[in-house]
Amino acid sequence: MNQKIVIIGGVAAGPKTAARVKRLLPGAEVLIIDQDSLISYGGCGIPYYVSGEVSDEQELRDTSFHMTRDESFFARAKGVTVRTRTRALAINRQAKTVLVQKLDDGSREEIPYDQLVLATGSRPNVLPIPGADLDGVFTISDLHQAIAIKDRIVRGEVKRAVIIGGGAIGIEMAEAFVDLWHMEATILEYMPQLLPRLVDWDFAGMLEYHLAAKGVVVHTNEAATRIEGEKGKVKRVVTPRRSLEADLVVMAVGVRARSELATEAGLLVSPQGNIVVNERMQTSDPNIYAAGDCIAVVNRLTGKSGIAPMGSLANKEGRIVADNLAGIPTRYRGWVGSFVLKAFDSCIGATGLSLEAARAEGFKAAAVTTAQSDRAHFFPTQSVIPLRLIFDLNSRRLLGVQGFGPMGDAVLARIDAAAALLQQDATIDDVSQVEMAYAPPFATALDALNATGNVADNLAAGRLRYVDTRDFLNWMEDFANRPDWVALDIRHPSEAEILAAKFGAEKWRTIPYIEIRERYRELPDDKTMLIICDAGTRSSEIQIFLDSVGLQNNLVLGGGLNLIRRLGADWL
Known part of the structure; x- marks a missing residue:
């Protein structure tokens, strides 16, 4: 039978x-x-x-x-x-x-x-708020819902959309409304950041800044409390802070x-x-x-x-x-949590745990951030991709990797490689040594992922000390009240001296990378120096040198100004 x-x-x-x-x-x-x-x-x-x-x-x-x-x-x-x-x-x-x-x-x-x-x-969650059943409130539950949304747009019935939920679906829908249809789109996320617990706050911040530049309005730390309508049709979404006019609402709050x-x-x-x-x-x-x-x-x-x-x-x-x-004994070992997300002409991806999630799970977790070239620096299409690696300080076990960069293969390739390593219980030493395919149009000789593993090794071994990105930004907001910190900008004078002129030469010291070994005696020994370059690579090298000559009160800005620039700092 x-x-x-x-x-x-x-x-x-x-x-x-x-x-x-x-x-x-x-x-x-x-x-x-x-x-x-x-x-x-x-x-x-x-x-x-x-x-x-x-x-x-x-x-x-x-x-x-x-x-x-x-x-x-x-x-x-x-x-x-x-x-x-x-x-x-x-x-x-x-x-x-x-x-x-x-x-x-x-x-x-x-x-x-x-x-x-x-x-x-699965079925989509529906928030238990007044107005959730109004005509024009959708969940992305099946293809029928998508067809109905697009039909309304094509008929010219939708000019303003509010997306409740800043996860992947919410972000993708916001792009869909803005990119082709030139609609007004607003994302409401009740957590402090987009993609909560999937990526760390600064990677979410880079995404939020990029979405804003493309015309998507984002409100974090803000929940929808009710949806109002007229004659049974949605008209606005109300939060404790504002009222948002809407012809269409997408509820993307999980499943x-x-x-x-x-x-x-x-x-x-x-x-x-x-x-x-x-x-x-x-x-x-x-x-x-x-x-x-x-x-x-x-x-x-x-x-x-x-x-x-x-x-x-x-x-x-x-x-x-x-x-x-069929009688073929096959085991399913679970997942590590990998994703990649298109956001207009950029993308963000991650695998494993964020730093926040890792610490919440009881790991003695640390993270390093780099801003590496996605392919050979001399290749015409080269771009910089910020990468973050999360690991356990005790075991050196890899816990997660995040990436942000231009739409294409660069971020995806590093996330996929890291996902495979995570499934093998890899350490940061494995990340340093994993073999990645190389040719100048695709990668650097020492791949960006390998380099990030090397930085993690330096941090774990005590050869590297970081200033937290949030602490750095807070200092920049109110540096007049923090005279104990000074910036040491080692970039080319044509770049560094612009900020020195803006913030003052005493607060923003400039000595080119190539001249540090000759001029280090000019540096103060009674202040904490924040060593700054574009990516953090030269800064870490200078940190080791300054330590060797007794100027050990210094910290490196991981990811350098490449990361800060992508967060939308208005002083850059």
């Missing part, structure tokens, strides 16, 4: 499981059930459909060879039966059946299974697992509502598997589990489910 495999959910993990199972078990009877009419689409591409970069929603549903992934495609190309507009109502584990309802006529049916796969995904079926069937579900699975993706019932946004995924750095709503992970998990269904 052929194996009967029933899959509930048809967006990412479900179709991946089905297609892989049929390759491994061609004789298996595989059925996908989904309550929607649209299946197997690239949900992560929704903001780019709204922006117009993806011209037609059909492209999100097509394969790379231009065939639409619908019921007919799965039946004819994959040998998989798909039943859309069919809702799973209950699981009978003893009888091994699923009760379903056809949404078009209301009829019900019991479907038998040998193995069941739950790929029920939660669709785990009701699992809970009602008596399967083990985490306190957060995620379906608990083992390394083979089995639930507490060995005949029922689960994958995708609905499951509890273990973070390999912290050992804690939580929701991980990523299409990339859902596809990996679906393949692992299929392997185990």
